[in-house]
Amino acid sequence: MSAVPTPTGAGEFPLLAEASDPKALRALPAARLPELVGEIRAFVIEKVAASGGHLGPNLGVVELTVALHRVFASPHDTVLFDIGHQAYVHKILTGRAGAFGGLRRAGGLSGYPSRAESEHDVIENSHASTVLSYADGLAHARRLSGEPDRAVVAVIGDGALTGGMAWEALNNIGTAPRHPLIVVLNDNGRSYAPTTGAVATHLDALKRGTGPEERRNLFTDLGFAYLGPVDGHDTPGLEAVLHTARALDRPVVVHVMTVKGKGYGPAERDDADHLHAVGTIDPSTGRPAPTASPAPLSWTDLFGRELLHLAEERQDLIALTASMLRPTGLHSTATRFPGRVLDVGIAEQHAVTCAAGLATGGYHPVVAIYATFLNRAFDQVLMDVALHRLPVTFVLDRAGITGPDGPSHHGMWDLSLLTMVPGLRIAAPRDTKRLGMLLREAVAGQGPTVLRLPKGAPGSDTEAVARIDGIDILRRSPHRPLDVIVVAVGPMAHACLEAAALLEDDGIGVTVADPGWVHPVNPALAALAARHRLVATVEDGVRTGGIGAAVTQALQDAQVRTPVTVLGLPPAFIPHDTRTSLLGQAGLDGPGIARSIRTHLKRLTSVAPPAGAYAAGSPSTGRTP
Incomplete structure (x- = not known):
């Protein structure tokens, strides 16, 4: 078992400063690589312990990533990572070590490959089993463009190899003409947990087998050359086999055996993969950083x-x-x-x-x-x-x-x-x-x-003040006009209740309703909506085509003319930040919801309501909120 490296300060990684990009890394004498590998591990532990992120997967690919960048000249050659949560070492070796203080924080370094960050990040995949298809298409493009010297390398784990899309790609890659396309199979026997199924059994047989380096197996039967298995923590050995793979000028599988969490005792001992991805931790123990109170149940x-x-x-x-x-x-x-x-x-x-x-x-x-x-x-x-x-x-x-x-x-x-x-x-x-x-x-x-279910911990239970035809009424303003009914989707109820309190301070009458079953739309909701000037739906999904759109359609079908404002997430790729911050930016916190409702009510006051706008239908029970 490897000892836990002692993380050091940011200024105490001299080789990282020296090998700050792939060209400098290739110029580094081979004798200094063990020292560099040690610095990288200590750096990853220190930074991830402070910010949270994927720890075990990155510690397992240190030597492999070093070897890849010494053999292949990125970005001229292209190195692609499946899922991408093991690309921290790749980021370190491509000039981004200084940005790790902002890892996974707003405006900071992404926890996955990011095209906006570096020319060395060609794809941003972070869903598994996709990289071989990317590599297949890119290799086609290189061949058609007359660029035979630009190798394509796809790093995929044995866990991701259980995905069907990976096998669709292997089926195509192995039989079509290619220039160098190297599949690096990073086999650590795990994804989040031990890899299961017949593929894992076959890989285990290959790891236990004896005989020539290249022999008949599943990959050779699909048209690949097969090299390995090779020790994924032996940098010189990795470099040698990767040079061989490139020289073959054909599709090759390089079977690399690695240890998830390598070099960090708590991660190597972590059979349940608690250190696959972590929050802030004590780097000396791998345990969660001390907090004032234990984390609530999620x-x-x-x-x-x-x-x-x-x-x-x-x-x-x-x-x-x-x-x-x-x-x-x-x-x-x-x-x-x-x-x-x-x-x-x-x-x-x-x-x-x-x-x-x-x-x-x-x-x-x-x-x-x-x-x-x-x-x-x-x-x-x-x-x-x-x-x-x-x-x-x-x-x-x-x-x-x-x-x-x-x-x-x-x-x-x-x-x-x-x-x-x-x-x-x-x-x-x-x-x-x-x-x-x-x-x-x-x-x-x-x-x-x-x-x-959302991520994180639920808030306190919120009891209904009334229940009408399966819809929980969480709040209703007494003795006020029925200005707006707010339809809360799941955990957005807490922010909707906060918004209701703010609106009531402005003299606006509010009903907050939680259907529980949000789709199909409960017919009773149309009757409730008919008694209000405005319906506001609040969901933490894309507002295009979600629950708000369904409520709007349901009111139209019921011939209820109460206007609907749909509050939700924009149809955009939203960057990384805290959940609280991102919901606030989207106007889905209490003040943001209240602000949107005020704006829409003001617009309604400038337009005379259509006849019967608030009376088209009534609750089937005859009750009102």
């Missing part, structure tokens, strides 16, 4: 607890995830019922259609997945689950703004996509109590359902 933790209770009650409940067992809250259920939790690898499309098969066989699957990753399986949700009206529940973790991981990880597209799916019901709990209630309702349903 939405993910609370979902995991509720799912375990349901699994104990229902034998037909089966959970699935795509290589995200612990990050989506399934770990406890998997420990208690190992045969009823399936980790299919980084294969979201397969996870969804596998769930459809389970539902067809009489079970109720719960597919736990990040909201941003469900985008990859939209066709399977639409055609394989919804078309067959199957009882599959999707639990979307990290829905809405997620924060420091940036545009690829904000779960902001799901509502716009899923509201198009016929027969799919979507729930968004506002608090812990509603999480348990809505999850139970979802798995009790006969068709497809979605439960949408």
Whole structure:
């Protein structure tokens, strides 16, 4: 076991200063590389401990990244990283070490490759299993452009190799004419957790095998040369095999064995991958940095607890995830019922259609997945689950703004996509109590359902002051005109209540409503809307085509003419920052919501209301909020 390096101050990394770009790195004498590798590890530990970020993956690729930049002349040659969360060392060696103080902070260094940061970052992929397709297309472009000396190198992990898109690319790369295209298979036996499935078994057999360097295996049968396995922490050995791969002038797989968290004892011992991605930590121990109070339970933790209770009650409940067992809250259920939790690898499309098969066989699957990753399986949700009206529940973790991981990880597209799916019901709990209630309702349903959870910790439970036809009324202004009804989507209820208090200070009458099940739109909402001058919907998804758009359409269909203002995220790629800051910038905090509503009410005062605007329909119960 390697000792924990002692992180040092920013001015105590002399070799990093000397090898500040790929050209300088290539000029560095080979005898000094072990010292450089040590500095890089200490630097990564120090900076990630202070800012949070991906620690284990980057510590595992230090020697590999050094070797890549010594053999291949970036940016003339192109080095591409799958997912990209292991590209910190690449950033350090391409002139960005000085920017690591702002890692994953507003205006600072991205936690993934970024084309805006450097000419050495050619793609910004941070969804897995995509890099081989990028490499295939880029290699085609280089060949067609008459640039045979520009190699394309694609670094992909064994975990990402479980994704179907990777195999679609391998199928094409191996049989088409190419100039140098090198696939570096970074095999550490893990993604977030140990890699599972037949691919992992095959790679293990290759690592245990004996014989010539190049022998028949899955890759050679697909048309690749195969080199390896090679020690991923032996820089001279890596350089030698990469030079050989380039000289072959054909598609090559270089099988590299690495250790996730290499050189940092806490990360190497971290069997549960707690140090895959971290918040601020004590660099000497790898444990969370001391805080005034323990971190509260997250939405993910609370979902995991509720799912375990349901699994104990229902034998037909089966959970699935795509290589995200612990990050989506399934770990406890998997420990208690190992045969009823399936980790299919980084294969979201397969996870969804596998769930459809389970539902067809009489079970109720719960597919736990990040909201941003469900985008990859939209066709399977639409055609394989919804078309067959199957009882599959999707639990979307990290829905809405997620924060420091940036545009690829904000779960902001799901509502716009899923509201198009016929027969799919979507729930968004506002608090812990509603999480348990809505999850139970979802798995009790006969068709497809979605439960949408944000990142972070839920606030305090908010009880309704009334309930009208399935809609919770969280606030209603007494003895005032019914100026605006604010329809809150899930955890946005807290900001909506803050906005309501601010509006009431201005003499504006406010009703705050939480439908719980936000889609399809509850018909009772149209009747409530008809008694107000304005409807404001508030969601932490893209405002184009989301819940606000659905409410607008529902009011039109009900011939309710109350105008609707849709408050949500802009249709843009939102950068990394804290969740609180980004919601504020989008006008989705209490003051921002109040400000938007004031503006729209002022516009309405300058226009005479259409006849019957506030009376087209009434609640089916005869009650008013």
